[in-house]
Amino acid sequence: MSRSRLADALLSGYMALFLVYLFAPLAVMSLAAFNAYPYPSVTQWRGFTLEWFSALVHDARILRGLLNSFMVAAGVVALSIPLGLAGALVLTRLSSRFGGLLYGALVSPVLTPGIIIAISTLVFWRPLGVGGGLFLATIAQSTFIASYAMLMFMARLQRQDRSLEEAALDLGASPLLVFRRITLPFLMPSIGAATLIAVLQSIENYNTTVFTIGSEWTLVTEIGARFRFGLTPVINVIGVIFVVITVATALTWSALKRRRPHTA
Amino acid sequence: MTARPLGDIPPIGLGAAPAATPRRRRPSAGIGGFATFRRAYGGGIAALALLLCAFWLVVMIVLPQAMMLEQSLWSRQSAGDVSLRIDRAYTEIDLLRFDLQAAPAAEKPAMEEKVAALEAEIATLEAQEKEPPKVYGLQNYTRMSGLHFYIFVKTILYALLVTLLSLVVCYPVAYMIAHVAKPAKAAVLLLCLTVPYAINELLRVYAWLMILDYQGVINGFLQTIGLVSFEQKTWIPFLESPAAVFVAMVYAYVLFMVFPILNALQTLDRNQIEAAQDLGASTPRTHWRVIIPHAKPGIAVGCIMTFMLSVGSYSVPQIMTRGLSGDWFSQLVYRQFFVSNDWNVGAAYSFALLIVCIVFIFAVMRLFGVGIRDIAK
Incomplete structure (x- = not known):
């Protein structure tokens, strides 16, 4: 028994190390946001300051990038949720010998590096006279975000009790009514979750966006550009904000789940 | 919501779903499958779903990849000597025109013909310089x-x-x-x-x-x-x-x-x-x-x-x-x-x-x- 307790202790120690590995870099990054030194650093400590927070608020390019990010995310939701839903319906309900092939094709964007999706989108739209910009970034992101949405919808549809739909049909409801009153409400939680994931994925995306954004920019591509020119602790401030939002969301989520363990 | 932890949902939503019962696959072919599909959701939604699916598949996945492949399989012939040949032709024309002034009348038509031929050559060469012809092959891969x-x-x-x-x-x-x-x-x-x-x-x-x-x-x-x-x-x-x-x-x-x-x-x-x-x-x-x-x-x-x-x-x-x-x-x-x-x-x-x-x-x-x-x- 003591041997397994030793193993457990080792495992716990390993886990603790792993968590330090995960969080220490984030702590370093966050700390530098409050350093008065104009280049992001924790080793050159020049005193506590909040000036980088006010610099962020007055940074027009960052704010514009944020707005662009939201616009792209809205477009991605509008495009990828219907596409994902259509894909999931076709794959779960339409039995066909091509099902396996279609499934592989629609899932493939998830397994393809983002830069390849971006490049193929770029190459496809250029002859049509559409160059890099917010529109192409939206299209390229939707290509693979729709696959994530589809997988989430499929997981839910496979758990659905079909007898409800069949009963409604037998009782004379039109297929449209069945879809609107039974299938769609059943899918609603997944639609909500998929929308959230789509927004997060879209805003966070860099590899696909940087190839398709042209001369425009989103928050994340602007951050990427700053590494080359003009790296200041403003970037760290954005990092702090990301950390705070993420932690707050995670805590709220777990609190909600604790309160309503069966519904959250 | 289903009782899933937050961590399940992002990208690795890939692995998120617990294995549901495998869907019943009827050994029917495409057409019969569509009939069932249409019966379940009605013609409008069934057609819309298929249309969206086709758009996604063709316009966003297959065609872009195909065009990327196509683009990788050709290159414009980098005609380094084309501009040189154009320059040479221009010089030759200038020389011929200069010679024309002093040339005997009998030789003039032949020389004028030569000038015209050179001008035509310049036109094709210039077109080539502007838009070099596509050459298909694996050169983009092999020349890495x-x-x-x-x-x-x-x-x-x-x-x-x-x-x-x-x-x-x-x-x-x-x-x-x-x-x-x-x-x-x-x-x-x-x-x-x-x-x-x-x-x-x-x-x-x-x-x-x-x-x-x-x-x-x-x-x-x-x-x-x-x-x-x-x-x-x-x-x-x-x-x-x-x-x-x-x-x-x-x-x-x-x-x-x-x-x-x-x-x-x-x-x-x-x-x-x-x-x-x-x-x-x-x-x-x-x-x-x-x-x-x-x-x-x-x-x-x-x-x-x-x-x-x-x-x-x-x-x-x-x-x-x-x-x-x-x-x-x-x-x-x-x-x-x-x-x-x-x-x-x-x-x-x-x-x-x-x-x-x-x-x-x-x-x-x-x-x-x-x-x-x-x-x-």
């Missing part, structure tokens, strides 16, 4: 320079190494959360993993830039113990080594390995582990014969995601090298498109990368004996 090929191979090897290291690091973590920790503790641990995972990839990598920088945390520590000095610039240039990219990449993508394995392990019945132990299996043997085989689909997904993300990563090398050097294949691709403006070579490089990923996916599926449906569950 030694340096580019070296970077290509290096990128693949590094990505494999990142994948392997992530697997080794993550397996105990996933196992602990799934089977060792008590439920309450497991929930907290899961939350702890979700937080860095949800933070932007760029910012996560940036944290490492600050640690490895010339005046970063490690050099700062070395200065404190007197090994280096910032004033004399005797710091250790971690960032100039490709290992910096490697370290940051493991950090950036490690969690894409944890969640799939975790999802797979959570479906393993604890009784199986206990049965193995009761029957006298040692801990390594229990893992090797019971736990790892059960985790196979999760390991496969984790490996595929991690490899795919690292081999195609543009952000990590871009940040760690601050865009000052092109150490990673993705940066070469970017340069082909936006610096050299050679889309044909860029498309070829990109397609080569795609082939590598496809080969890797099939190799992993083969190795772990899992199918595509297990992978993207």
Whole structure:
């Protein structure tokens, strides 16, 4: 028994190390946001300051990038949720010998590096006279975000009790009514979750966006550009904000789940 | 909502769904299938779903990839001597015109004919100079320079190494959360993993830039113990080594390995582990014969995601090298498109990368004996 307790202790120690590995870099990054030194650093400590927070608020390019990010995310939701839903319906309900092939094709964007999706989108739209910009970034992101949405919808549809739909049909409801009153409400939680994931994925995306954004920019591509020119602790401030939002969301989520363990 | 932890939902939503009952597949062909489909949802929705599906498949997935392939298979003939030939023709015409003035009348028509022929030649040459003819072939692939090929191979090897290291690091973590920790503790641990995972990839990598920088945390520590000095610039240039990219990449993508394995392990019945132990299996043997085989689909997904993300990563090398050097294949691709403006070579490089990923996916599926449906569950 003591041997397994030793193993457990080792495992716990390993886990603790792993968590330090995960969080220490984030702590370093966050700390530098409050350093008065104009280049992001924790080793050159020049005193506590909040000036980088006010610099962020007055940074027009960052704010514009944020707005662009939201616009792209809205477009991605509008495009990828219907596409994902259509894909999931076709794959779960339409039995066909091509099902396996279609499934592989629609899932493939998830397994393809983002830069390849971006490049193929770029190459496809250029002859049509559409160059890099917010529109192409939206299209390229939707290509693979729709696959994530589809997988989430499929997981839910496979758990659905079909007898409800069949009963409604037998009782004379039109297929449209069945879809609107039974299938769609059943899918609603997944639609909500998929929308959230789509927004997060879209805003966070860099590899696909940087190839398709042209001369425009989103928050994340602007951050990427700053590494080359003009790296200041403003970037760290954005990092702090990301950390705070993420932690707050995670805590709220777990609190909600604790309160309503069966519904959250 | 279903009772799923937050961590399940993001990208690795791939592995999120617990295995539902396999869908009933009727051995019917396409048409009969559509009739059932239409009966269930009505003609309008069925047609709309098919239309959207077709749009996604054709306009967003298949055609772009096909066009990328097509673009990679030709190049404009780089006619270096065309402008020279045009110049020469112009000189010749000028000479002929000069000679024409003094030439005997009998020779004039022949000379004028020559001038006209030269002018026609110039016109075709100039058209060629403006729009060189497409030449199809594999030249964009075969002409990859030694340096580019070296970077290509290096990128693949590094990505494999990142994948392997992530697997080794993550397996105990996933196992602990799934089977060792008590439920309450497991929930907290899961939350702890979700937080860095949800933070932007760029910012996560940036944290490492600050640690490895010339005046970063490690050099700062070395200065404190007197090994280096910032004033004399005797710091250790971690960032100039490709290992910096490697370290940051493991950090950036490690969690894409944890969640799939975790999802797979959570479906393993604890009784199986206990049965193995009761029957006298040692801990390594229990893992090797019971736990790892059960985790196979999760390991496969984790490996595929991690490899795919690292081999195609543009952000990590871009940040760690601050865009000052092109150490990673993705940066070469970017340069082909936006610096050299050679889309044909860029498309070829990109397609080569795609082939590598496809080969890797099939190799992993083969190795772990899992199918595509297990992978993207």
